[in-house]
Amino acid sequence: MSKDATATGGGRERGGGNATQASMLSNEELANIETLTNAQLRTRANQLQREIQQLKNEERSRMNELQRLKKEVEDDKKRVKDNNKLPYLVASVSEILDMDDEDDEVEELDVGRRKSKRKQKSAIIKTSNRHTVFLPVVGLVDENK
Secondary structure (H helix, E strand, O other): OOHHHHHOOOOHHHOOOOHHHHHOOOHHHHHHHHOOOHHHHHHHHHHHHHHHHHHHHHHHHHHHHHHHHHHHHHHHHHHHHHOOOOOOOOEEEEEEEEEOOHHHHHOEOOOOOEOOOOOEEEEEEEEOOOOEEEEOOOOOOOOOO
């Protein structure tokens, strides 16, 4: 192998360059390469090979890290989806109130009849998420129980 073939990137056995790769080097770089001995050229080639290997290893580790992070994000999204269900709201009755609203007694219907006088029960409840709520109408729950 000639000095020129080594200077332009090596021979064919190393996947070396051709005339187009040699033309990418400036005249100053070519002159610089021509002044080096074969041992110096081999040393530089070995340094470049080590640097290439280092960069490939770094790329591989970054790709592995990226895959790990993607899997972690996917797992976190699944966990959020699973835990996004609303909890059951549990409440305990703290007070039951008898509401006698005098306004209801006086109010008349459109036909001129008075509303039937009824006692309405209300409740105050405490929920499991630490809220105290006033319910003006007890609703479906039997107020006697």
